[in-house]
Amino acid sequence: QVQLVESGGGLVQAGGSLRLSCTASGFTVDKHPMGWYRQAPGKQRELVAAISSGGSTNYADSVKGRFTISRDNAKNTVYLQMNSLKPEDTAVYLCNVPRVPPRDDYWGQGTQVTVSS
Secondary structure (H helix, E strand, C coil), rough: CCCCEECEEEEEEEECEEEEEECCCCCCCCCCCCEEECCCCCCCEEEEEEEECCCCCCECCCCCCCCCEEEEECCCEEEEECCCHHHCCCCEEEEHHHHCCCCCCHHCCCCEEHHHH
């Protein structure tokens, strides 16, 4: 019933930019908080950015100042603008409702971001 589809990942050189998209079905993103997570091999899954239903945002220290989360209610889509990318940003990026614990049944396939040095 609820489906989240991530897209926009790819291969980019250090210092470059990417814009990720998370398109939702089964609920409207403007009525829920939404977050972007990332998971790299050998590392814990990390919530890197979140936006509340009221539009306030929070970021992990590792991405603060470089990443921006936003929402387009007409398209029912959440975005993650990633600038000044670093090799340590390499991971699979996924979206979900930022509850603890995250909803396991909401995870999509994610989108791979690879940053070369």
